Amino acid sequence: MTVLVATLAFGFYYWAGQPIMKKDGEAIGFTIEAGSGVRGATEQVAAAGVPVQPLLLEALVRLGGKSGKIKAGAYELEPGATPRRLVEQLVRGEFAQHALVVIEGWTFRQMRQAIAENAALKHDTVNMSDEELLAKVTPDYRQPEGLFFPDTYLFAKGASDLQIYRRAHALMQKKLEESWTGRAPGLPYKTPYEALIMASIVEKETGQKSERDLIAGVFVNRLRQGMMLQTDPTVIYGMGERFRGNIRKRDLQTDTPYNTYTRAGLPPTPIALPGTAALAAALNPARTDALYFVARGDGTSHFSGSLTEHNQAVNKYQR
Structure with a gap:
């Protein structure tokens, strides 16, 4: 009996260290809903197409003392990742990172178009006018042009596009304030x-x-x-x-x-x-x-x- 238990334990931990998918495969995206619990989370992983047994994955979580530590959000499992690495992602909340690049010199219209065309974002502002969108971001201005800093913005899949606008505006305000504080004397700006x-x-x-x-x-x-x-x-x-x-x-x-x-x-x-x-x-x-x-x-x-x-x-x- 002891030998059987040891064999099963060895097999389980061997499995936990083996790649779930081939290294030349494609990443698989999945989402863990809030309040899912360990079993619900592992079932959502499998239902999204990750080739892993939910009960084995659940056992790995529980044996590692990580029940209740799984974080809800959008993830991507990279080719070559092991079950142990998958659990680590879920516990650390290593959400799938997507990037949106806003180019220096773009107009606000071009920024809106790039955001609207990004399939990884949740498009909460798509039917808003510029004025309606700006009101969701800041009450301090009436026209949006120039108020958003051009940069590369990382976000989790499914994040609201409003997050991008708010982050870009906050960053522009920060950069503008810093530049204004260090401005040369006697400039013709009020x-x-x-x-x-x-x-x-x-x-x-x-x-x-x-x-x-x-x-x-x-x-x-x-x-x-x-x-x-x-x-x-x-x-x-x-x-x-x-x-x-x-x-x-x-x-x-x-x-x-x-x-x-x-x-x-x-x-x-x-x-x-x-x-x-x-x-x-x-x-x-x-x-x-x-x-x-x-x-x-x-x-x-x-x-x-x-x-x-x-x-x-x-x-x-x-x-």
Whole structure:
């Protein structure tokens, strides 16, 4: 009898250390519902397609003294994982991690589209207007543009998309507050929100990180002197769906709240989601005499302190 018990015990613990699935297989996702208990949890694992005997898995949990420690949530069992590793996941709450990437310079519309297309999220906001969604996130603003930080967000499968919006907004507020606290003196912004607007313009004006502080310096100089910002990205944003990839002279002359060729000062809201570098540039711009810049065609810009020099650069690089 003793030999039989020892043999069974050896077989059980051997089983607990063997891969449940082949290492070249695919991960299997499953969800443990709240309040399931050990037996309910192991049955849910098996019902999701994990090739494991629920009673054996339950025995492994109980023999390990881990009854009552299984955490509800969404999981993924990786190929090659053993029953012992599976129990460890359940007890530690190692939930399945999915990622959503929000890109610097995206508009809020692009962010909403990426979230709506992510199949791992629970889409609680899909039928909400922008204003309704924003009200669920913060009562402090009326327009959502620029209020969400571009980053990579990890989440458990089935998490509400509202979690992403709330985390992205909280992170943007944190980054903006930090940048505002460390801002250069004498900037022409009355509020952190105005700095956020400038950061969004800087984000859209150049993909060259090394030029962002110079771009910001030009715009700060223009604001200080009461000059029009005259920046194409704001015009494009104001055109909305009318923009077809090419900005024309009549577009620059058509007034909208975002046309910085027809209206002085900053536009009413940000025009994109700025990242860390753009925030830093807007709040610590380069000290420069430049009032103009023009693209060279190689991804960099030529900066000028006078209209005459600027016109010469335009003739050289764009005509």
